[in-house]
Amino acid sequence: LTMVGYVLSxxxxxxxxxxxxEGMLSGAVPVIWNWNGASQIWPKENIINSLDDAIKLxxxxxxxxxxxxxxxxxxxxxxxxxxxxxxxxxx
Numbered sequence: 001l002t003m004v005g006y007v008l009s010x011x012x013x014x015x016x017x018x019x020x021x022e023g024m025l026s027g028a029v030p031v032i033w034n035w036n037g038a039s040q041i042w043p044k045e046n047i048i049n050s051l052d053d054a055i056k057l058x059x060x061x062x063x064x065x066x067x068x069x070x071x072x073x074x075x076x077x078x079x080x081x082x083x084x085x086x087x088x089x090x091x
Contacts, residue, residue, distance in 0.1 A: 002026045002027065004023065004026070004028050005028060005029065005062075006023075006028055006029045006030075006031055006058060006061075007019055007020060007022070007023025007024070007028040007029070007030050007031070008031045008054070009030065009031065009032045009033060010031075010033045011033065011035070017032065017035075017038075017041075017042070020032055020042055021073060021077070024072075024073060025073065029046070029057075029058070029061040030042060030043070030046045031046060031048060031054050031057055031058060032046050032047045032048065033047075033048060034047050034048060034049045041076075043072055
């Protein structure tokens with residue numbers, strides 16, 4: 001995804017939308033449909049409710065392609081945090 005400016009996640013039937021995180025790590029701007037729970041996982045400013053919202057987000061973020069939201073991803077999904085959560089579940 002390093003050659004892509006945006007990653008679209010329009011589905012509301014997927015469980016985690018892994019492509020969003022992969023896109024963000026590669027510098028793509030995520031455009032995420034407002035499925036149930038999306039705002040608990042992904043940045044609220046990248047969640048859309050309509051095609052018009054998606055267009056507005058893409059136009060407003062066109063100068064931010066390549067900026068990576070590492071802070072959000074590492075804060076919520078760092079290897080240490082995830083492995084500790086798995087340890088707690090399995091113990």
